[in-house]
Amino acid sequence: xxxxxxxxxxxxxxxxxxxxxxxxxxSVVDADIIARDALKKNSGGYKKVVAAFGPDILQxxxxxxxxxxxxxxxxxxxxRQLLNRLLAPYISSGIFLxxxxxxxxxxxxxxxxxxxxxxxxxxxxxxxxxxxxxxPETQLRRLMERDNSTxxxxxxxxxxxxxxxxxxxxxxxxxxxxxxxxxxxxRFSEVLSxxxxxxxxxxxxxxxxxxxxxxxxxxxxxxxxxxxxx
Ligand SMILES: CC(C)(COP(=O)(O)OP(=O)(O)OC[C@H]1O[C@@H](n2cnc3c(N)ncnc32)[C@H](O)[C@@H]1O)[C@@H](O)C(=O)NCCC(=O)NCCS
Ligand SMILES: Nc1ncnc2c1ncn2[C@@H]1O[C@H](COP(=O)(O)OP(=O)(O)OP(=O)(O)O)[C@@H](O)[C@H]1O
Numbered sequence: 001x002x003x004x005x006x007x008x009x010x011x012x013x014x015x016x017x018x019x020x021x022x023x024x025x026x027s028v029v030d031a032d033i034i035a036r037d038a039l040k041k042n043s044g045g046y047k048k049v050v051a052a053f054g055p056d057i058l059q060x061x062x063x064x065x066x067x068x069x070x071x072x073x074x075x076x077x078x079x080r081q082l083l084n085r086l087l088a089p090y091i092s093s094g095i096f097l098x099x100x101x102x103x104x105x106x107x108x109x110x111x112x113x114x115x116x117x118x119x120x121x122x123x124x125x126x127x128x129x130x131x132x133x134x135x136p137e138t139q140l141r142r143l144m145e146r147d148n149s150t151x152x153x154x155x156x157x158x159x160x161x162x163x164x165x166x167x168x169x170x171x172x173x174x175x176x177x178x179x180x181x182x183x184x185x186x187r188f189s190e191v192l193s194x195x196x197x198x199x200x201x202x203x204x205x206x207x208x209x210x211x212x213x214x215x216x217x218x219x220x221x222x223x224x225x226x227x228x229x230x
Contacts, residue, residue, distance in 0.1 A: 001207040002109045003099070004195055005126030007117035009164035010157050011143035012132045013177040013184065018113040020188045026195070027107050031114040034094035038087050039064050045090040052082060074156040088120065095122075106208045108199060118170060119162050128172035130191060133164055135178045 006021075006028075008014045018028045038045035041063050049064065050057065053072070059065045073080040095112065102110050117123050134142070136158075143154045168174055173191055177184050204210040 001103060001107070001210075002195075002199060002203045003126045004109065004111045005117050005123055005129040006111050006113045006132070007115060007123075007129065007167060008132035008177075009134070009139055009161055009167070010115065011139055011146060012134045012164065013142075013175075014113055014115065014132050016177070016181075016184065017130070017132050017175060017188060018111065020185070021111045021192075021195075024192055026109055026111055026192075027102050028111045028113050029095055029098040029102070031091060031095060031112070031116070034098065035087060035091050038090035038094060039066075043090070045087050048086045049083065052086060053079075070157075071153070074153070074160050077160075080160055084116075092120070092122070103208055108203075108207050108209075109195060111195075116161070118167055123170070128194070129170065130173045130175060130195075131164075131167045131171035132175045132177050133168045133171075134176070136164075138178050139164070 006014055006018060015030075015032075018030065021028050037043065039049060040046060041061075046064065049069075053069065057064055057069045057072070069083070073083045095114070099110060099112075112122070112126055114120070114122055117126065117129070123129055139158065140151070140154055143149065143157065144151060147154070149157075173194060175184070175187050175191060177187075199207065205214060
């Protein structure tokens, strides 16, 4: 099994690239969706976060007001670390559960779309690591346009993450998404062929079919051994 790490900065284009993988029938585990589930009303993560941040972060319907919580944590590093600490066990177990479900189904290449791949030290599980990079001006503009946010809110969110330059320097594959969507599509086609190249032996043994082959090999070996010695 090949676990491909997909990361980048906020609004650098990870979800756009992740949709391209899905269109090409490659499974994607989306950490943002798992993190959203971890904050759903009455979930374990929700209870811990409400206990720590107080009922002021709730909407009238009892759900977490994500905009409000976002404003709090993206302007205060210690509160952000607290939120990360509270949600991390739910997010990592959610990611591993999704990987396991896909492994059972026999998927051989799985893309993990994890914004905080490096920050959460999950990069050691993935190879190759694909970083979607944009230049800082484009990143700020796209973020403000997409979220309809002020420059201050957008800068706070960008600064809450490890620098995109540092992420770029640790990537196996860099997708420069500063250009047009057409440019991105062309670069993506090159990356897709790298991601889909045949599995290495290690990746094969880690896949469901590889593990089953190994198990079958062991069973045949044991049976053959018994026959020899009887
Ligand atoms: C603070 C929250 C409620 C804000 O919700 P909101 O709907 O406004 O943003 P959303 O969840 O869609 O995240 C948008 C982007 O923000 C960035 N981001 C999210 N959480 C963090 C964080 N803790 N630190 C740095 N960047 C983050 C990511 O690039 C993400 O793609 C939410 O982001 C959250 O619960 N974050 C903590 C969980 C987490 O770490 N998520 C990232 C998954 S690896
Ligand atoms: N090449 C491009 N040209 C123009 N707009 C783009 C391009 N790529 C992405 N966008 C737009 O930029 C915004 C950010 O992209 P996207 O949502 O994919 O980023 P992201 O990295 O997934 O963000 P987040 O970290 O918040 O999840 C979106 O509005 C998207 O439509």
